[in-house]
Amino acid sequence: MQFRLQAMPDDGPVRLPDPLGFGRVFTRRTLEQRYETSGGWGEAVIGPAGRIALDAAANIFHSGQGIFEGTKAYLRPDGRVQLFRPDANAARFNASAVRLAMPTLDPTDFVDAIDTIVSLERDWVPPGEGASLYIRPFLIGTEATLEVRASRAFLFSILLSPAGPYFASGFQPVGIRVEEHHVRAAPGGTGAAKTIGNYAASLFATEAARVDGYQQVLWLDAVERRFVEEAGSMNIAFVYGGSEIVTPALSGSILPGITRDSVLRMAPDLGHPVREALLDASEVLRDIASGRISEVFCMGTAAVVVPVGRIGRHGKDTVVGAGEAGPVTRKLYAALTDIQYGRTADPYGWTRIVDPEAALSRCYA
Numbered sequence: 001m002q003f004r005l006q007a008m009p010d011d012g013p014v015r016l017p018d019p020l021g022f023g024r025v026f027t028r029r030t031l032e033q034r035y036e037t038s039g040g041w042g043e044a045v046i047g048p049a050g051r052i053a054l055d056a057a058a059n060i061f062h063s064g065q066g067i068f069e070g071t072k073a074y075l076r077p078d079g080r081v082q083l084f085r086p087d088a089n090a091a092r093f094n095a096s097a098v099r100l101a102m103p104t105l106d107p108t109d110f111v112d113a114i115d116t117i118v119s120l121e122r123d124w125v126p127p128g129e130g131a132s133l134y135i136r137p138f139l140i141g142t143e144a145t146l147e148v149r150a151s152r153a154f155l156f157s158i159l160l161s162p163a164g165p166y167f168a169s170g171f172q173p174v175g176i177r178v179e180e181h182h183v184r185a186a187p188g189g190t191g192a193a194k195t196i197g198n199y200a201a202s203l204f205a206t207e208a209a210r211v212d213g214y215q216q217v218l219w220l221d222a223v224e225r226r227f228v229e230e231a232g233s234m235n236i237a238f239v240y241g242g243s244e245i246v247t248p249a250l251s252g253s254i255l256p257g258i259t260r261d262s263v264l265r266m267a268p269d270l271g272h273p274v275r276e277a278l279l280d281a282s283e284v285l286r287d288i289a290s291g292r293i294s295e296v297f298c299m300g301t302a303a304v305v306v307p308v309g310r311i312g313r314h315g316k317d318t319v320v321g322a323g324e325a326g327p328v329t330r331k332l333y334a335a336l337t338d339i340q341y342g343r344t345a346d347p348y349g350w351t352r353i354v355d356p357e358a359a360l361s362r363c364y365a
């Protein structure tokens with residue numbers, strides 16, 4: 001696939017924000033590609049980042065056809081930049097698109113689009129432990145109509161944002177609270193898709209948990225309000241007997257995380273058996289209290305692996321182990337980030353080093 005490069009104003013050398021933070025500062029270029037039901041995908045254009053002009057009646061504002069992805073580019077010790085499993089993001093993006101009645105992209109074009117814009121913006125990939133360039137591809141319905149039906153026009157775009165370490169002050173355990181009243185997603189709904197509405201639906205409970213001092217909500221299944229699904233916008237896992245890693249099986253209302261999948265594939269090679277199961281929240285809390293579960297951790301692109309120090313339910317906290325990051329959590333974090341940052345060999349074929357020359361050969365003026 002070819003990308004049209006627009007001229008850029010000369011804004012001088014890149015100055016990364018300090019501190020880096022997350023998701024508030026964006027690189028100077030963006031990618032945009034439009035789709036019309038009548039003509040398919042148009043030209044992919046990489047040009048100055050800025051505002052998107054949309055009709056006030058655009059589908060995204062009223063019917064909410066919107067999906068996105070989140071992935072990262074990492075600076076390797078040799079100075080090159082690499083992506084982590086962008087093909088998995090392409091597959092999930094297309095699965096989300098199908099669920100939301102939106103057009104799909106050729107997976108190779110999706111990955112080439114990321115590779116090309118990251119290559120052009122590689123000076124924005126920040127150095128340092130835990131720092132990365134966050135990549136946000138998204139697709140929205142743009143047709144101007146208040147009719148409730150699938151849009152006939154769409155915009156695909158990619159934003160890039162330099163991101164600091166999730167844990168500014170070390171590997172800190174988080175507190176999560178079991179959500180009894182609200183659900184994130186229901187069977188037959190859109191929980192397995194990365195669509196904007198899922199996030200809107202999660203905000204009320206998340207804000208309430210934050211007010212009470214918890215960082216995330218532990219979502220239960222929508223039917224019985226009994227089984228553990230996810231923690232905030234991360235997947236969750238429990239360490240039984242100091243070694244076995246058990247995570248909720250994908251139920252259709254859980255987002256199939258790429259970090260979750262990576263952990264499930266790596267853990268056996270690190271000596272930890274893995275199991276996907278239906279996990280009753282009450283049993284889980286009992287097992288934490290009795291010590292059968294020694295560690296709990298969340299998994300997601302933003303933070304990679306996050307230790308959980310306590311779980312609140314019915315006004316009472318159950319502390320996990322000593323309330324600190326445990327050895328299995330630390331080991332997984334180190335093993336996964338070593339691959340992501342290119343500090344170690346990648347036996348799984350997950351990483352793709354971006355090649356600025358090849359990227360330029362995909363561009364025309």
Ligand SMILES: Cc1ncc(COP(=O)(O)O)c(C=O)c1O
Pocket residue numbers: 070230232233234235255256257258259260299300301302
């Ligand atoms: C609801 C939800 N669950 C889980 C995840 C973790 O997925 P991944 O590991 O692909 O980032 C995310 C983040 O994308 C999410 O938004």
